[in-house]
């Protein structure tokens with residue numbers, strides 16, 4: 001298979017974790033006989049510095065000419081005082097909007113060998129396996145008017161019926177491939193947008209009689225997420241609730257650095273981005289957990305290219321290295337072997353090569 005991938009490393013640990021994901025993609029290409037053309041381009045603070053724009057035209061052109069996008073992370077204190085349109089984060093919001101990537105799929109899975117890395121009790125985190133489907137191109141992030149003066153500031157929370165329908169449909173479809181339960185999270189006791197959201201979920205569920213649907217208010221959902229996370233299968237929620245709840249859910253896995261995501265639209269095109277940010281506190285120290293980025297690359301292979309065995313090979317390689325006790329500092333716990341990012345990545349690559357050789361011997 002021949003594919004072009006736009007690679008947007010961004011800021012802070014973005015380049016470190018993206019480099020890791022790229023190495024893994026290159027290994028997969030070599031082993032499975034694919035050609036991935038990797039086209040690097042600037043986004044976020046790096047793009048503000050070099051182009052005066054967090055999402056330059058040049059980057060959009062590279063992405064337009066690609067089959068998928070791999071993104072690291074953006075942001076940092078250097079740009080925190082910039083006006084909104086020159087903030088790194090604006091580049092990320094704009095690229096999601098530009099490509100209409102309305103559904104952000106964030107799987108959260110407890111890995112048995114990492115249970116001791118989570119601050120939650122092992123009995124709480126064990127066997128958690130959920131997918132958060134976060135609406136990504138509307139809500140408070142994008143609603144107009146959005147403005148501020150010295151005396152006041154305005155953000156607007158707007159959702160149209162169509163915007164809710166398409167992301168809710170996506171959640172129902174995902175639930176069909178899993179345990180068949182959707183939890184829709186809102187604030188329907190207060191917000192008009194949430195009342196519409198709930199109404200749309202009730203309508204759409206008629207088309208999915210096989211799916212169990214529950215509604216939950218976001219405040220108690222935040223509590224349930226870390227007291228009884230196994231009750232969740234697929235969560236669907238609006239943009240900002242999804243942002244907050246997914247960082248909270250990452251605690252179950254042991255670290256925010258573990259979570260991958262796919263930002264997709266209906267035709268298979270997507271941007272693949274770890275859930276974490278640019279982590280300025282550890283940037284440049286070869287300490288970042290690359291799992292979120294590597295597993296995002298695996299999601300790309302699966303969702304955008306249909307390369308299921310290759311995606312599974314990546315997941316298994318990461319699991320196997322973690323099972324051997326290796327991890328980055330964010331996952332440190334008794335008995336763990338904390339290694340630098342680059343060592344961890346080398347181990348994943350070695351594991352991929354070993355997996356490939358044993359498969360090859362098995363089937364030849």
Ligand code: NAD
Pocket residue numbers: 013017072073074075076077089092256257258273274275276277278279280281282287288289290292328330
């Ligand atoms: P953050 O996600 O960057 O970091 C939060 C904490 O988690 C930090 O202590 C950090 O060290 C740790 N962490 C995050 N990823 C890690 C990894 N892969 N390995 C090990 N530890 C990791 O959130 P923040 O500190 O609130 O934000 C920093 C900057 O990142 C801000 O400018 C913010 O706007 C931006 N941000 C960008 C994205 C993105 O690009 N998708 C996401 C979130 C935040």
Ligand code: IPM
Pocket residue numbers: 075089092093243275277
């Ligand atoms: C994320 C981030 C972004 C968001 C920020 C950096 C704009 O937190 O991808 O989760 O809020 O969507």
Ligand code: MN
Pocket residue numbers: 243244247275
């Ligand atoms: Mn976030």
